[in-house]
Amino acid sequence: MQQATCAETGWAHRLGSAVLTLTGADGAPLPDTEVEVSQLRHAFTFGNIGFDLVDLANGRGTNGDAELAERWLELFNTATLPFYWGTFEPEEGAPRTGSLLATAAWFADRGVRLKGHPLMWHTVQPRWLLGRPLAEVERLQRERIRREVTAFREYVDTWDAINEVVIMPVFTAQENAISPLARHKGRIATVRLAFEEARAADPSALLLINDFDLSTAYECLIEGVLEAGVDIDAIGLQTHMHQGYRGEEQVLQVVERFSRYGLPLHFTETSLVSGDLMPPDIVDLNDYVVDSWPSTPDGEARQADELVRHYRCLVAQPSVEAITYWGITDAGAWLGAPIGLLRADGSPKPSFAALRELVKGEWWLPPTRLRTDAAGQVSVRGFAGDYELTLRGQATGFTLTAAADVEVAVSPAR
Numbered sequence: 001m002q003q004a005t006c007a008e009t010g011w012a013h014r015l016g017s018a019v020l021t022l023t024g025a026d027g028a029p030l031p032d033t034e035v036e037v038s039q040l041r042h043a044f045t046f047g048n049i050g051f052d053l054v055d056l057a058n059g060r061g062t063n064g065d066a067e068l069a070e071r072w073l074e075l076f077n078t079a080t081l082p083f084y085w086g087t088f089e090p091e092e093g094a095p096r097t098g099s100l101l102a103t104a105a106w107f108a109d110r111g112v113r114l115k116g117h118p119l120m121w122h123t124v125q126p127r128w129l130l131g132r133p134l135a136e137v138e139r140l141q142r143e144r145i146r147r148e149v150t151a152f153r154e155y156v157d158t159w160d161a162i163n164e165v166v167i168m169p170v171f172t173a174q175e176n177a178i179s180p181l182a183r184h185k186g187r188i189a190t191v192r193l194a195f196e197e198a199r200a201a202d203p204s205a206l207l208l209i210n211d212f213d214l215s216t217a218y219e220c221l222i223e224g225v226l227e228a229g230v231d232i233d234a235i236g237l238q239t240h241m242h243q244g245y246r247g248e249e250q251v252l253q254v255v256e257r258f259s260r261y262g263l264p265l266h267f268t269e270t271s272l273v274s275g276d277l278m279p280p281d282i283v284d285l286n287d288y289v290v291d292s293w294p295s296t297p298d299g300e301a302r303q304a305d306e307l308v309r310h311y312r313c314l315v316a317q318p319s320v321e322a323i324t325y326w327g328i329t330d331a332g333a334w335l336g337a338p339i340g341l342l343r344a345d346g347s348p349k350p351s352f353a354a355l356r357e358l359v360k361g362e363w364w365l366p367p368t369r370l371r372t373d374a375a376g377q378v379s380v381r382g383f384a385g386d387y388e389l390t391l392r393g394q395a396t397g398f399t400l401t402a403a404a405d406v407e408v409a410v411s412p413a414r
Contacts, residue, residue: 016400029376045322050079210236
């Protein structure tokens, strides 16, 4: 019953229309002329992490990386790059900027949009920051945010400005210098710190607050931050589902609760298991440790079905603008879980084909031949995104938006 609710909204809010008018070199319409129209990319963010392709982008790729990249590019239009402070700058003053810049350029050259994750977090922190006075920790954190946003401004236009603030002040599982700072400043002031530094470095960037805690505590934090005048661009919602798919009803409840703030929703970290599920009594997913967590045929069939249900449900919700899946392959996957769309050997699971059938099938306009009418016009309707019209070997790009119909004049060269 709830699945029907997800589908009721449909995709109309994702579609755009255009009237293309073709004219010759003399400006006269070109009637009864065959053209080809094809889609290039979605406006909706179908994302995945780009962690696995850093070595390839830096010329250190191993056997299989090129095929992995081909699979990645076949499905996704936005890559999340790793900016964990502890691994990005393991030695003070020696950030690994060059490596990620090369990775960002590699993705950008292939038409992929880029997101950075995260600018401020209490986990994966540099050891050299421990023991510093709070004032110095804050100064270094502010400088770190400005440095990264400034250095990557050409490529990265979206950032998780701050990650998991609900737990940040009370986090004790790992010693770090950020949790004491958050306790001292308070959550709202800590959020303000991250956003004001990122905004100052790139006023045009899309900045998210992001969290796995989707309880009322996160709602209260968002309300407090907004009331304090902090300029949040989007709300990040993590959905790691190692204990099983949460179901359409719960997903819709999350969307309803967080869409009331009038901000776009980004499902920033999505994962579904294709093997045995993690026991339901595990509270912190990091506490589940096993020697081996294999993908299984039954689990792969379940993952494919649940992935389709999850994406259909979210894409049908107007407030949702992005879904980022957290891993393309099982090799090196978070917590060793079989959450990838490819097996560790690179072979595709059923979930890969199932998602491709949606993103590049049902929700995609393939190369389509059309013929202009007496006024030299053709009409195009499809999912919002970038398209091109090809006539006599010449391609002209245009964009479909869900906001309004567009008119495009096309004058091919002779």
